Amino acid sequence: MSEMKLYEVFIRAKSGLNHRHVGSLHASDAQMALLNARDVYTRRKEGVSIWVVEAEKITASNPEQEHEWFDPAEDKVYRYPTFYPLDKEVENM
């Protein structure tokens, strides 16, 4: 078990949709991760395509910085398109 790495699993439910994160699993290499993902996460026809990514290869934002990173967006209403009045001619844009 000590040799095992953590992989994150992403599954595309059907063609045309995005791959979505469904969970994680342990495996010693990428191929094993892919096979295990098939057996653990697609037993009931949940998908048509699988991605596995080594968890430690993901660069993630720091949860402790959540407020300083994301809160400032709160009062910037001008970042939403609805903030801008449209001319009558383009109302149905």
Added chain:
Amino acid sequence: MATQINNKALHTYLLRLADSSLTMGQRLAEWCGHGPYLEEDVALTNVSLDLIGHAQIFYQLAVALSDDSQTADDLAFLRDSHEYRNPIITELPKGDFAYTTLKQYFIDVFSVQLYQALSKSSYEPLSLAAQKALMEVKYHLKRSEAWVERLSLSTDEAKVRMQKALNDLWFYTPELFETDAALNELIEQGVIADLLALKTKWNEQVKTLLQRCQLEIPESGWVATGGLAGEHSEHLGYMLAEMQFLQRAYPGCEW
């Protein structure tokens, strides 16, 4: 319609296919809750259920050929070991993970090649069943082949265990290709696969991987035989005792 198919011989062969899948499936099911880690536990039992599903299909084909009133469940749960027709390798105890893995690999290569050939059977029900099973055994092979390679080329202990598994299992494999007069007739009629041709193909594929894995094939040993005639190892009796207990203690029980 050319020559008449020998129904009795075909019935026996269908039992051989079904019994092989059932005993493989039952041995893999013994890993349930004992897999080396959670993900592999799930995978092993997935394969087990696939194989039991194949057994069910082949038993149903055998039932359709037979005049008596035996059901697929009767065939699985009410026959004694001398009536089973699987080659001995499929009934061998699960052993350690290396042993299970290598045995599975040997059977997976065999099943893929066999079902590819049986897909062309002149007996349509068998051809359809083989096509269905083929899809699943191809996946099983992907898994077991990857494991054989991963274990053989990893730590010293894994390598030793894989080599020991090979020494113990190798001389059970020729029995997979065994035929008798009745089977040879079915082969000539194109009803079942040419097992002699498969033997060459199987050896080629397996030996290529073993070489890549730096495993050495033992030079000589006792060669297993007998399954086709219902002569089995002592292991099958114990397996059936456990597997058939419920049906024999509570006949007709359903759940």
